[in-house]
Amino acid sequence: MMIHESTTRVRGLDLAYTDSGGDGVPVLALHGHFGRARAFAALAAALAPRYRVIALEQRGHGHSDDDGDFSPDAYLADAAAFVRRLGLGPVVVLGHSMGGVVAFRLAGRHPDLVGALVVEEAGALNRSPEVPHPVLDVRAWPRRAATLADLRRQVESRGVPDAGYFLESAVEHPDGWGFLFDHDAMVASQRALIGDWWPDWLASSCPALLVHGLDSFVLPTAMAREMAARRPGTTLREFPGCGHWVHDDDPAGFARVVRDFLGTAVANEA
Structure with missing residues (x-):
């Protein structure tokens, strides 16, 4: 399909x-x-x-x-x-x-x-x-990494057991691999949903x-x-x-x- x-x-x-x-x-x-x-x-x-x-x-x-x-x-x-x-x-x-x-x-x-x-x-x-952690603070996550594998490694080293879901939003930029979403915006959006x-x-x-x-x-x-x-x-x-x-x-x-x-x-x- x-x-x-x-x-x-x-x-x-x-x-x-x-x-x-x-x-x-x-x-x-x-x-x-x-x-x-x-x-x-x-x-x-x-x-x-x-x-x-x-x-x-x-x-x-x-x-x-x-x-x-x-x-x-x-x-x-x-x-x-x-x-x-x-x-x-x-x-x-x-x-x-x-x-x-x-x-x-x-x-x-x-x-x-x-x-x-x-x-x-x-x-x-x-x-x-009721919800112990309503906000996942991603502001310290990398903005760019040399490879997709390196981006995964860096995210998972920050306490995320499996970064697969987040890597669906990863793309290759001219200066390396990074996410399509803005880190600060995602934290603000999560806080607004509380x-x-x-x-x-x-x-x-x-x-x-x-x-x-x-x-x-x-x-x-x-x-x-x-x-x-x-x-x-x-x-x-x-x-x-x-x-x-x-x-x-x-x-x-x-x-x-x-x-x-x-x-x-x-x-x-x-």
Whole structure:
């Protein structure tokens, strides 16, 4: 399956996105901090042709512009404008981590744009002590390295067990290998996401799937279960042996639960 890469103008910014194409039900996919749109390529292949996965590269990530505003409201406004720009609503919205918060806020603030919701590893409360480390401080990470392997080594030497997720945003520049994201901006963006998002989580009524890795260091299991219990129409799927990146730890299992959920949710919406 060919994934098409495109750019569109949204709220004064050039935002990149990928599109699996076809005539399937549109699914807007939103990555987390430090992520890329292409993180959803495997999911797009697994869901095709019934579903068309359109993954937005959010502001300040990948090849998308930013204007210095990394507030949660800025991400939310981008997502709403993007859906309207492409004339897709209502869509299924799927988000991972920070993208999951954007997704459920979009469902709550713009219910006309969202028909069903898939949230992977995004909590309704993002602050200490419930989340021990809500900010990964990357300001001391290298800006450039001689090789990709050296960039990995330097990042992992700073306490990251596996830098693979972050290296998806690494590219070769004229002066060496470095990340597409700005280190200071990512710290500011994470800090802006600290807060109580329970009102937004509870604000929508569309069918929702909450995916949780039982080994996650970001979303506590007790919180995931409380989120599912307090929001009507929410299905919780827990993955033993998986951490914060369930879609990477168990891509086949993740695709299966998403496909099963959408098979019911989209049919009911229709």
